[in-house]
Amino acid sequence: MDLGALISETRNADTMDLDSLSTLEMVTKFNDQDATVAAAVRRTLPQVAQAVDAAAASLQEGGRLIYMGAGTSGRLGVLDASECPPTFGVPHGLVVGVIAGGPGALLKAVEGAEDNEQLGVSDLQALKLTPQDMVVGLAASGRTPYVIGALRFARQSGCRTAAISCNPDSPIAHEAAIAISPVVGPEALTGSTRLKSGTAQKLVLNMISTGAMVKIGKVYQNLMVDMQATNVKLVDRACRMVCQATGCEREEAERALRQTAYEVKTAILMVLSGVDATKAATLLAEHGGFLRAALQASMR
Secondary structure, eight states: OOGGGSGGGSOOGGGTTGGGSOHHHHHHHHHHHHTTHHHHHHTTHHHHHHHHHHHHHHHHTTOOEEEEEOHHHHHHHHHHHHHHHHHHOOOTTSEEEEETTOGGGGTSOOTTGGGOHHHHHHHHHHTTOOTTOEEEEEOSSSOOHHHHHHHHHHHHTTOEEEEEOSSTTOHHHHHSSEEEOOOOOSOSSTTOTTTHHHHHHHHHHHHHHHHHHHHTTOOBTTBOTTOOOOSHHHHHHHHHHHHHHHOOOHHHHHHHHHHTTTOHHHHHHHHHHOOOHHHHHHHHHHTTTOHHHHHHHHTO
16 A cells, blocks of 8 residues: 555645644644544444454453554553553553554654564564454554554454554454544644544544443443552542442541452442441452442342
């Protein structure tokens, strides 16, 4: 595929005068372009929903959610993966972000890494890929060899696969079972896919990881009840979540949290059902960590 023919590489007729605008006029044009991104992502929601369900199925089977990308796309995958343990209380390594060229490429471009299909394969082999894993390939252009190689290997290994790109009918879309292609149009700065394309990919990644965590019981109502309370701010948030979920006073929430070693989910169950910390933990374990199901069982 000719790179210059890609939508993400073409010139934007609305921003041809960037270098002659006032600063306010320039940032207004940037913002006008950004305002179109959510609508482009909305058109891909059926495919995003498929990816959420696939990711949740892999996690429930003991597999991992693995993001593979290069450059900005790779960095976005690493960012999303790194935020899952503190937000949802999952172990490091359950959601994995891999960038072409290795960790050093997060801060400095590693020339040529993205052009190597075999490197994508090798990076997955290093993770000891299993059929239970799900691999999501990220490439704004949709043609990055590193991602193509990774997705092809993942599919051949029996993994669930999804591809996120910002060009229609892209090569990576053909390598994955689920193709998510928010077409955001030409960038405000020609070819700079860290702009609208990067924003679109970030929105999709947010939905995949958050949606999958909802599906596996890491969320109650709209509260991140498996969050790890590892600092003063998060301890305060944990207390507020218990109060919000139960209607109890702060003192009761603090007491329950102390008894559960600041496990929010267990503390909520204690307050709502009246059981002690040990019984609450047992009920949650019996119901796969789903607070709503454990609460219903406690009321029988």
